[in-house]
Amino acid sequence: QVQLVQSGTEVKKPGASVKVSCKASGYSVTSYYIHWVRQAPGQGLEWMGIINPSGGSTRSIQKFQGRVTITRDMSTSTVYMELSSLRSEDTAVYYCAKGDPIDYGLDVWGQGTTVTVSS
Amino acid sequence: QSALTQPRSVSGSPGQSVTISCTGTSSDVGGYNYVSWYQHHPGKAPKLMISDVSKRPSGVPDRFSGSKSGNTASLTISGLQTEDEADYYCCSYAGPDVVFGGGTKLTVL
Numbered sequence: 770q771v772q773l774v775q776s777g778t779e780v781k782k783p784g785a786s787v788k789v790s791c792k793a794s795g796y797s798v799t800s801y802y803i804h805w806v807r808q809a810p811g812q813g814l815e816w817m818g819i820i821n822p823s824g825g826s827t828r829s830i831q832k833f834q835g836r837v838t839i840t841r842d843m844s845t846s847t848v849y850m851e852l853s854s855l856r857s858e859d860t861a862v863y864y865c866a867k868g869d870p871i872d873y874g875l876d877v878w879g880q881g882t883t884v885t886v887s888s
Numbered sequence: 889q890s891a892l893t894q895p896r897s898v899s900g901s902p903g904q905s906v907t908i909s910c911t912g913t914s915s916d917v918g919g920y921n922y923v924s925w926y927q928h929h930p931g932k933a934p935k936l937m938i939s940d941v942s943k944r945p946s947g948v949p950d951r952f953s954g955s956k957s958g959n960t961a962s963l964t965i966s967g968l969q970t971e972d973e974a975d976y977y978c979c980s981y982a983g984p985d986v987v988f989g990g991g992t993k994l995t996v997l
Contacts, residue, residue: 804986806934813891813988813989813990813991814977814979814991816986816988828985830889864934866934869939872939872940872943873922873939874940876936876939878935
């Protein structure tokens with residue numbers, strides 16, 4: 770079946786980097802975008818960025834530009850999101866989601882990866 | 889890009905209908921027919937309920953419907969059931985980015 774499986778819980782110190790993986794299966798990975806969305810404790814969903822696995826083009830919102838890097842490894846159908854210069858406000862659950870390239874509906878989500886930033 | 893505006897909470901009794909609004913601008917909701925809605929139960933991954941303003945994915949009950957007028961989109965849930973109690977988020981393409989609403993907590997009394 771179509772699924773996205775993310776890497777496990779991370780605990781990082783301020784200033785460090787974290788790299789979350791998202792392994793896709795059950796569909797043509799090159800035909801759909803992968804989005805990254807996060808939810809901080811007590812907050813709503815926040816869209817972070819997107820990758821087109823086919824060509825590798827990416828985009829992230831201005832808030833994260835310079836700190837977030839989204840990449841993919843087509844040999845393993847895995848997308849990665851790396852966030853650097855971590856601060857306490859980056860503590861959140863990070864989700865990857867499969868997105869329709871036309872209507873941008875996010876129809877399959879990963880299980881979420883909890884990232885805690887604490888000294 | 890600012891978050892779309894949703895009411896913080898709505899409530900209804902089983903069997904009733906509720907509508908959740910989502911207000912944006914001509915740069916997002918009003919500019920594209922790419923509005924989607926997600927149901928989010930705490931501790932679980934969000935679930936797509938509506939895409940393309942009003943399209944229901946396979947498996948989503950027809951009690952859920954979406955619409956849009958100008959810069960405001962709406963999600964209507966009819967025949968409320970206890971399992972509908974969750975957080976609901978609207979989402980819009982905002983070329984070239986994507987923006988979510990702040991979320992609405994639905995309580996089924």
